[in-house]
Amino acid sequence: MNKAEIIKNYKKKIENFKKLNEAYYDKNKPLITDAEYDSIKFELLQLEKKYQYLKDEFSPSNTVGFKPSKIFKKITHKEPMLSLSNAFDEKDLENFEQKILNYLNKTKEFKIEYSAEPKIDGISASLTYIDGNLTRGLSRGDGKIGEDITGNLKTIKDIPLQIISNDIPKEIEIRGEVFIQNSDFIKLKNKFANPRNAASGSLRQKESEETKKIPLRFIAYTYGYEKGLKDKNQSDFLKSLSKWGFKINPLNKVLMGIDNLTKNYNEIEKKRSEIDFDIDGIVYKINDFELQSRLGYVANAPRWAIAHKFSSDKATSQLLDIEIQIGRTGALTPVAKIKPVNIGGVVVSNATLHNEDEINRKDIRINDTVLVERAGDVIPHILSVDLSKRLNDSKKYKFPNKCPSCGSKIIKEFNSAAKKFDAVRRCSSEGYDCDKVAIEKIKHFISKEALNIDGFGKKIVENFWKLKLIKFPQDIFKLDYNKILNLEGWGKQSINNLKFSIEEKKTISLEKFIYSLGIRHIGLEGAKLISKHVKTSHNFSNIAKDENLKDLENLDGIGEMQIKSIKRFLSNKTNKKIVQDLQKILKINDVKKISSKGRLMNKTFMLTGKLTNMSRSEAKHLIEQNSGSIISNVSKKLNYLIIGEKPTKRKVDLAKELNIKILNQSEWLKMLN
Numbered sequence: 001m002n003k004a005e006i007i008k009n010y011k012k013k014i015e016n017f018k019k020l021n022e023a024y025y026d027k028n029k030p031l032i033t034d035a036e037y038d039s040i041k042f043e044l045l046q047l048e049k050k051y052q053y054l055k056d057e058f059s060p061s062n063t064v065g066f067k068p069s070k071i072f073k074k075i076t077h078k079e080p081m082l083s084l085s086n087a088f089d090e091k092d093l094e095n096f097e098q099k100i101l102n103y104l105n106k107t108k109e110f111k112i113e114y115s116a117e118p119k120i121d122g123i124s125a126s127l128t129y130i131d132g133n134l135t136r137g138l139s140r141g142d143g144k145i146g147e148d149i150t151g152n153l154k155t156i157k158d159i160p161l162q163i164i165s166n167d168i169p170k171e172i173e174i175r176g177e178v179f180i181q182n183s184d185f186i187k188l189k190n191k192f193a194n195p196r197n198a199a200s201g202s203l204r205q206k207e208s209e210e211t212k213k214i215p216l217r218f219i220a221y222t223y224g225y226e227k228g229l230k231d232k233n234q235s236d237f238l239k240s241l242s243k244w245g246f247k248i249n250p251l252n253k254v255l256m257g258i259d260n261l262t263k264n265y266n267e268i269e270k271k272r273s274e275i276d277f278d279i280d281g282i283v284y285k286i287n288d289f290e291l292q293s294r295l296g297y298v299a300n301a302p303r304w305a306i307a308h309k310f311s312s313d314k315a316t317s318q319l320l321d322i323e324i325q326i327g328r329t330g331a332l333t334p335v336a337k338i339k340p341v342n343i344g345g346v347v348v349s350n351a352t353l354h355n356e357d358e359i360n361r362k363d364i365r366i367n368d369t370v371l372v373e374r375a376g377d378v379i380p381h382i383l384s385v386d387l388s389k390r391l392n393d394s395k396k397y398k399f400p401n402k403c404p405s406c407g408s409k410i411i412k413e414f415n416s417a418a419k420k421f422d423a424v425r426r427c428s429s430e431g432y433d434c435d436k437v438a439i440e441k442i443k444h445f446i447s448k449e450a451l452n453i454d455g456f457g458k459k460i461v462e463n464f465w466k467l468k469l470i471k472f473p474q475d476i477f478k479l480d481y482n483k484i485l486n487l488e489g490w491g492k493q494s495i496n497n498l499k500f501s502i503e504e505k506k507t508i509s510l511e512k513f514i515y516s517l518g519i520r521h522i523g524l525e526g527a528k529l530i531s532k533h534v535k536t537s538h539n540f541s542n543i544a545k546d547e548n549l550k551d552l553e554n555l556d557g558i559g560e561m562q563i564k565s566i567k568r569f570l571s572n573k574t575n576k577k578i579v580q581d582l583q584k585i586l587k588i589n590d591v592k593k594i595s596s597k598g599r600l601m602n603k604t605f606m607l608t609g610k611l612t613n614m615s616r617s618e619a620k621h622l623i624e625q626n627s628g629s630i631i632s633n634v635s636k637k638l639n640y641l642i643i644g645e646k647p648t649k650r651k652v653d654l655a656k657e658l659n660i661k662i663l664n665q666s667e668w669l670k671m672l673n
Contacts, residue, residue: 003327004436011458018058046379057448072147078225084307105615113287115234121278122179132163151208158218160245169228176220184215220246281309317341328440330427351380356399403427405436431574445473450516454501474581537588544570556632598627609644
């Protein structure tokens with residue numbers, strides 16, 4: 001399957017996921033079982049992880065649950081209720097710990113203590129206590145805004161309405177899981193699909209008296225906002241929760257070492273059928289709150305916690321065909337179309353083949369009998385081929401040498417950093433010359449991280465493209481609404497809504513504008529760095545000039561690969577015209593200099609050598625947090641060169657030559673007080 005087909009398949013799954021969320025969270029009428037829902041969710045997350053060009057505003061990586069129901073009052077969480085990254089095997093755990101050690105600049109000898117807590121498959125809720133009194137209870141909602149379900153939560157006997165204790169903080173938001181025990185669910189199974197749906201449906205009743213009739217339980221496991229918490233680690237906090245009258249998970253443990261985490265995981269997985277509530281994995285949290293604070297967050301998840309999901313499922317099927325999907329950057333991705341097979345309660349008909357090298361390495365051929373795995377609810381992939389069942393007339397699969405969409409030559413780019421050719425083959429056409437690439441570029445343009453036009457989904461892009469209503473991004477702002485009015489499913493109100501949404505998005509930040517163009521190798525962070533550097537959209541238009549590109553080389557976080565990509569993009573006539581047309585249509589806000597009282601304001605820094613007890617990432621974060629900026633080359637623009645152990649001699653000598661102030665780590669930290 002090519003990249004375009006991968007994206008098409010992804011879009012279908014997103015639309016389905018959106019409908020499932022709406023049915024489950026808003027209409028309280030689940031369409032599928034909980035296990036099926038979780039499988040679809042994790043399949044989408046893994047697709048996005050594998051194919052970074054896949055983005056959507058309704059993706060589970062961007063949303064948690066669904067927008068709050070109109071039935072309940074909407075309230076913003078003081079601290080967002082984020083999701084967790086997932087681990088599926090011991091290697092994932094090792095990578096998780098290594099990333100923590102790297103960030104903290106520690107060696108493997110540094111022992112990390114974890115709080116290991118079985119993950120209850122229920123409904124998340126937060127409880128705010130002021131002076132020990134329960135004042136508000138919220139659902140997770142979309143992670144940022146929840147529903148006020150205080151009345152319903154107060155009916156749960158496990159939730160204390162008042163906490164009388166000397167060590168209860170002045171204000172604290174207790175978070176936990178609302179669930180129904182399996183033994184209690186037996187009486188409700190005719191009304192609900194599973195215990196989780198029963199808990200969700202009961203919590204979201206209009207009348208709390210109806211909720212009171214359902215045997216809901218609550219287990220507390222963390223906090224969000226707090227004012228005066230004395231506990232220094234997670235395990236002590238769990239003890240405090242128990243002392244304050246909350247139920248906590250009886251299977252919680254404090255462990256050290258990946259071997260012990262794995263051993264505990266295997267023991268609990270074997271006991272799953274004996275436990276009277278559903279669990280779908282184990283959550284590992286850094287036990288020390290101070291370390292949690294240092295590690296902070298990345299995207300929508302904390303660096304200091306991960307969910308270790310339970311077991312993998314495998315099944316045998318027949319490979320019916322191999323389709324090539326074409327993505328926004330021209331990458332060709334093969335996808336196996338297999339005879340539908342039930343794996344872990346989910347019917348699977350597609351499996352990823354990754355790339356041409358993977359097909360050759362495993363010698364995968366059409367009509368082969370293959371072993372398919374859905375490990376930890378991720379996207380299915382082919383593990384191996386049963387050669388004993390291979391047909392006599394079987395032929396080795398030949399990867400296409402021309403783009404299935406536009407017929408352009410297929411290329412493999414040379415990676416100068418890795419000094420080898422990429423595994424992925426790409427369509428060699430530039431700009432919007434390839435239809436499949438063009439469609440995906442427009443979908444990227446309207447995605448959540450870019451223009452985020454409400455009601456303008458990816459299916460609409462595909463339909464409007466087929467009808468020749470759009471060909472380039474700027475066409476979105478010149479739509480012929482009279483033609484749209486004659487289309488099935490469109491009325492005056494829906495067209496007015498679309499008009500309003502499009503007009504509303506004509507004002508955009510420079511970084512979002514740059515990101516929306518879909519320049520290869522320029523993600524959100526890259527777009528942000530470039531926008532801070534160029535300041536205006538006019539300057540961005542002229543960035544392709546050699547002297548300006550050279551200036552980019554000094555920008556920390558932007559490398560040779562990104563610079564070449566920008567030059568290639570803006571050198572293309574079609575792309576250049578798109579940028580010019582959009583600049584005429586959109587109001588692109590210049591980057592304003594942020595007023596700040598940071599200690600390092602208007603100062604530039606560069607790091608060389610190994611720092612003590614601190615990673616390069618944490619040091620950069622501290623500099624930026626205090627209004628300083630990082631540059632990647634020693635030049636007259638550099639104010640301070642921070643040196644650690646074994647600094648690069650060339651950089652130090654050049655700094656001395658240019659009379660740049662050189663600081664050791666201690667001197668730099670003194671600047672931060």
